[in-house]
Amino acid sequence: MTAELTRGQNHPLPRARLEIRVSAGTPVVAGATLGDENGTIHGVEWVAHPGAPVLPGLEVSRQAAADHRLAVDLDAVPDAVHRVSVLLALPVAGQGPARFGAVAAPFTAVTGLDGEEVASYTLTGLESESAVVALELYRRQGGWKVRAVGQGYAGGLAELLADQRLPEAHQLAGGIHEAVARGLARSVPAPPARTADGDRSRPAAPAHGPDHGTAPQGATGRVPSASPYDPPAAASGAQPADGQGEHGTQRPYPGGPAGADRPSAPAGGAIDYSHPRRQSAAPPPPPPAAPPAEPGRPARPVAGDATGWSMEERLYNQVWGMFEDLARTTAAYRSAVDFADSRREKELDQVLSDPRSRIGGQGDAAREAARERYEQLVSRAGEVLDRDVAQLLAEAEVVEPALPAAYARWDNPVWHAYRVPMEIPMALRLGDLHLPEADRIRVPMLVRLPLERGLWIDSGRSASSDGAVTDSHEMRRLGLETAVAHAARLLAVYPAGEFTVHVIDPAGAGTQALAPLAQGGVLAAPPARGAAGTADVLGRLTERVDLVQMALRGGAPDALPPGLDTSQQLLIVNDFPHGFDDRAVNQLRYLADEGPAVGVHLMMVADREESAGYGPLLDPLWRSLLRLTPVPDDHLADPWVGHAWTYEPPLVPPGSQVLQQVLAQVAAARISWHR
Template sequence: MTAELVRGQNHPLSRTRVEIRIAADTPVLALVAACDDTGRMAGPGALAHPGAPAVLPGLAAPEEAAAAHRFAVDLDAAAPSVHQLRVVLVLPPGGPARFGSVAAPRVAVAEPGGADLACFALAGLDAEGAVVALEVYRRQGAWKVRAVGQGYADGLPALLADAGLTAPAAAALASAAAGGAAGRVGGAAAAGRDGAGITAVPAAAAGSHGLAAPQETPPAGTAAGPAAAGPAGAAPEQDGPAAVPGPVPVSGTPYAGTPGPVPAPDGAGGPPTVDYTHPRRRRSTSEPPEPAPQAPAPAAPGEAPVPVAGDAAGWTMDERLYNQVWGMFEDLARAVAAYRSACEFADSRLDRELDAALSDPRHRVAGAGHPARDAARARRDELAAQARSVLDRDLDQLAAEAAVVEPALPAAYARWASPVWHGAPAAGPDEAPMALRLGDLHLPERPDLRIPMLVRLPLERGLWIDNGRTGSEAAMAADTDRLRRAAMDMAVAHAARLLAVHPAGRYSVHVIDAAGAGAASLAPLVHAGVLAGPPAAGAAGVAETLERLTRRVDLVQMAVRAGAPEELPPDVDTAEQLLIVHDFPHGFDDRAVTRLRYLADEGPAVGVHLLMVADRDEAAAYGPLLDPLWRRLMRLTPVPDDHLADPWVGHAWTFEPDLPPAGSLVLDQAVERAARARRHARP
């Protein structure tokens, strides 16, 4: 049975020898890009194109433009460093300039000389002149195919630049690819090449197994719009079907960046969004990577691969786990988006068939139309059931992976209930972590499947923990005092985690609590002596703290611009700084608000970060003065809330904060260890 894929959906391959078939109403150039497990090309030599069709081991591209192409794919022949093979379609010179002006091309993966296994119609394109049609990728020892449909209005140069080439190299390679096919538009494809992992066969031979135009083309739906509207980013490839969380062009898909969702600020312009841009953290090339985890044995055909913690790309285990977590996020987003899109398609087809049944004169006799309507509903239910079956399969695999990954997470990424927080490490951390866990994310299709929400460090965007009772049912049902206490407890938990996972003396925490209302929550930090000073109270304390941090920002900026950061005055603390502001705007005048905005805008670049705890409705009294601040900070809630919007596929993610278990001393123990490490580190 052929799987009709929607954009972003994947399908497992039970064999390593398959055919990729392309059918279009106009001649297209077919190229093959070989990418690593982060979705990047090693260089111009990683693209097989008409000017150099067989420059890669195991890869060959057609030497001509044609309306039909067929690739014989031998995945066993692909180089070990190749984790993704992307089939790229380009409109050649002299023909249509954009895919939106021609019928949607179709691609299929099939048994060699046999039936289609999965097919995909590249619907929804508009101004794109180059598009990544699909990709065959390696995931935990198994191969899968993903329907991509990522297009580029600026053509092949933009696509290659997204894959990691410099702009000059991308332009030169695009010119060579187009030049290699010059004068051959409309001709037959070149003959197949023996020994290549992907070889082209004559276009004429594709006729018997070409793709017939379907009677119906599923709509793009929310699973993915034209690539041009998606996030820019290519990220480490992961295995779930994707709806396209915009940047989930995260892992190996052809988007311009990778996932690492980090909810973006929500401000007056709309709800917060998720930024999937992969950090691509780089380390010294002389520093050897940590040994990779033991790879699982390849899964038998039809069986899901065995999950392994840390099997993503990265130099260190922390980096690999970070990439794997965000790959899981991407997979969940894509799986659910593909399911929702399939259900929407089934519903729309049911509506069309019911309309047709009602408009047929033969069905106007009493009861004559019932069989047609019943049959239409049965087809809709069958499609929905098939989509749910695929979703359950993918989510079960993700749940199995989460069960393996969660216990392996380091303290910065782990839940407070994790055993990693309950041990007594012999020594503090040697370096700052890549990211910090803020809580969990989940979707209504599988509420029990929780993906850690990690935010990159240092905090390029501060946090706003909203302690107001508006915005969610959970907040409106909560007692006001308990909600405010929970918000401050959440802020203290984040501060304690930051102190515990940084080397001693590398992180300082300041607190503004003008009315002293947060004293109970702050007690563990105050008693352990890990704060940079006593919590600032009253208007005078607010002004003095803001003045001190503003001065630090100014001095560090001047030192950096002068190229002499070592010339800072001895009283300037060079550690990362976190300012917790509780019960804002109590104790703030206009001057203090202006300084706070300055710290939010200029502070992150020089190591000063904000964590606000306040009611957004109460703070709205300042009107437009605070709009830039709100847009700058990431809004979180102390109770479960679905305010985080996904720009890639439009998901509303439910955020659930991670707090220490009730009655547990884990936070106090973590703070005490940080305090001891700080005392021992002092000269």
């Protein structure tokens, strides 16, 4: 029976091999410290964190995530260790919350490898703290116990580690946050979570146990009842404050199209992703009723069965619900296989530890029995996975044809009926994601608009996951073609005159790949070449960012120079760092950091290794961009359990003219708009 602990309570641990599961609702850093009988940490080698995740008897997550599973083997912990403290911290990088009081209370649980909970603790009462010691496992009279601690620190990880008397507390805290920042740079932007009743604006409490018998939400543990990705007060139905959500008063947004109103984010706060023109005159329409199912079978899936104010929003929530379902059911399968493997090892260890059963028929029978039990557990887990995957595959087959152009693949027939839209969509498809356990399912990777982060199309050799593409010139060509496809999508989903594309190609190496944009008449000007052209484009965009920022800070968003282009701006940079001096590099960093908030976005086609000559100067630039690849590669991670997802770019089918046809309509609409 699970012991639900309150702060200060303890509970005995009946076994040595455990998992500590964390559900926070927002990405957090999870780590652990090893302490002696006085709780003292004797050095950085006594701390497990994303940069050094494995210690004897302990393994923690390698990145910040909303859900964590920490593996603990108390029998393998060194004898000098008397305390294992589990710590949580909010990342310092990105646009996330800066204190635990701004998010739902994190939930922690100590479980066996079979998923059965031993003890749980919800960390309530946190306010200004950004780091907290959640649980403590400690030795007592020859056994181990768990204590609910909940000790928070407003000074963050550095203060927490210093309180445990670690001399290198500040240096280690900086190293941890650096490792986390590298991990966040490869994470898929976190979508809204999904509830068991189909409402994908809030997370659900997943099923427990190794089989996870009902819904596809497979990971065990509990998730808070509200999500930090929701608009303010969305979970309760209350009206958001002025300018904070989709129902509040709309204020002018100078970084967007002229005359367009968008909700503005508070200074220094997170970007508000609410739809710029969503109405609140009527309640959300109910999702369509599912066709009746055959007895004993699940209901047939329906496109748009999530909640939302429009079919577009319902499809968006449904897609990301599928993404979360697949992540969690895969996590459940992997956990069940790990449990079966550990159980087999334990049974074999017991057989080998007894000389009487080590050899002969008795030993062979024990080994065969352990093997059969292992196969039985793995087979049962595989059946559950197959069931959930089949259900998700059926859902994908009805959702994909129903997607609007902004969410659809280039081979979707919706592009044949394409017309330049009148409104900006909620999101854009940047590719597909899949896992090896469910290779048949391709989940669209949807990112909200306007873009919060710039894009980095990696043209390095490391972008090839299968090693099939090794020629550096070929990778540069594929990288630029991928960038052109992304830019064409952005141009296609924005209304006429509300999105402008600039290109910097210093050496003219991308002339052929850039032809669809350059010859299609959709660029603001021909691609800039040479040092002078590069300096001119960077100077104009940097000046635009400065002007809009000054207008916003001065409280006069309309006080902009006449003729200033207020549309969203995209700068494509090819073949970086060739042709860029130190001033140009600093301007790129400035645009990557400050541009998205005022409507200037960066898309770089570059090989990071080739920029190594600049040293660590460019590390913050790479981390601020979302890395995508021109070939399939498993470099992206989900925000729940940290799976390595294989990303596939949205390439135009060979021989298809859909991109040219779409750009022709965009160019015609652009000409009419300027008239």
